[in-house]
Amino acid sequence: MMNMENREIEILLNLYEKAKNECLRFKKKIINDSILLTLIMITTNNRYRILNDISIPFAVFPMDLINRLINKNYICYTDDGTRITLTAYGIWYLEKTRKGEAIENLIDGFQQEYFEKLFSKIKPLKPEEKTVLLALLAARTFSINSAVDLNKSDRIKDSWKIIIDLAYNFLNKHKIIENQNIYPKVGNEHPVEAIFRRANYLTAKTRKIFSNQGGSNYFLDLYKEEKVDIAGLEFLFKTIFADKLDIALVDEVYKFCCSISKEKSLHVFDELEKHIFATHDYDELIKESLHNLVFK
DSSP, X not given: OHHHHHHHHHHHHXXXXXXXXXXXXXXXXXXXXXXXXHHHXXXXXXXXXXXXXXXXXXXXXXXXXXXHHHHTTSEEEOTTSSEEEEOHHHXXXXXXXXXXXXXXXXXXXXXXXXXXXXXXXXXXXXXXXXXXXXXXXXXXXXXXXXXXXXXXXXXXXXXXXXXXXXXXXXXXXXXXXXXXXOSOOOTTOOHHHHXXXXXXXXXXXXXXXXXXXXXXXXXXXXXXXXXXXXXXHHHHHHHHHGGGOOHHHHHHHHHHHHXXXXXXXXXXXXXXXXXOOOSHHHHHXXXXXXXXXXXX
16 A cells, blocks of 8 residues: 555656746746645646646556546546646645645745735835826716726817826826826827726725726726715825825815816716716815815
8 A cells, every 4th residue: 555655656746846847947936835826826828838748648657546646636637638637636735745834835825926915015106096096086987977988989088188187297296296108108009098908006006996897997986875985085185195285285186176077077978967076065075085184
């Protein structure tokens, strides 16, 4: 029995070492000393390629030995049915039995890759991200019915670019961001499409307030139970302006937001009856959220 188990381990180790070498060649490192974690954190196509490349012909081994490993789910046949490769169970079996800290390494890797990036130490906004957020706040895109819709005409996209440019100029004037080009240069893509399609991290950086639905609609998800979440407004203004807000700047921000809402809504929302936020009540809500950041 021991001899059979040794031969099982020998086959698994042979495949494991080949997998390790392939991961090193592809990733240049083994993440947290775990082949399993390394394979998880690459694309499906690359994982398939590696596991296929390390496969070996099953015919060189006794069939009862291959069947034992298959029954334990440690190996599986590849597509052509003549070769075997490792499964997640097989990799985990080796890492668990041969490395005392396997589970800790695996959990540490998941924490670093998939959890820490979500909530701890949210990175500061880039200039283009601050600009987009202020433009959305000023235009009051507080629900899906008041969203930036990239499926709309170029005329509407041009009008959104005017708002974004005004937001950029405002932030630059008040030294919230430095002078720079905020629009990515991507072929014939409209600048508004380019800047929104590359706002990939705004959702995480804004506690999921920045919302992208269906790849073409962008808005601030603030309208809950028929009212705008004032705490969400405060958070967004704080995220943009950090500690730069004082009484004078609060007044300037308020005036800017009101002017954009009153003068530009007609040009970016083609169904104005659904855009309910361009009223005095919401002016006051903007003012209250800004004042709370200074006077609370």
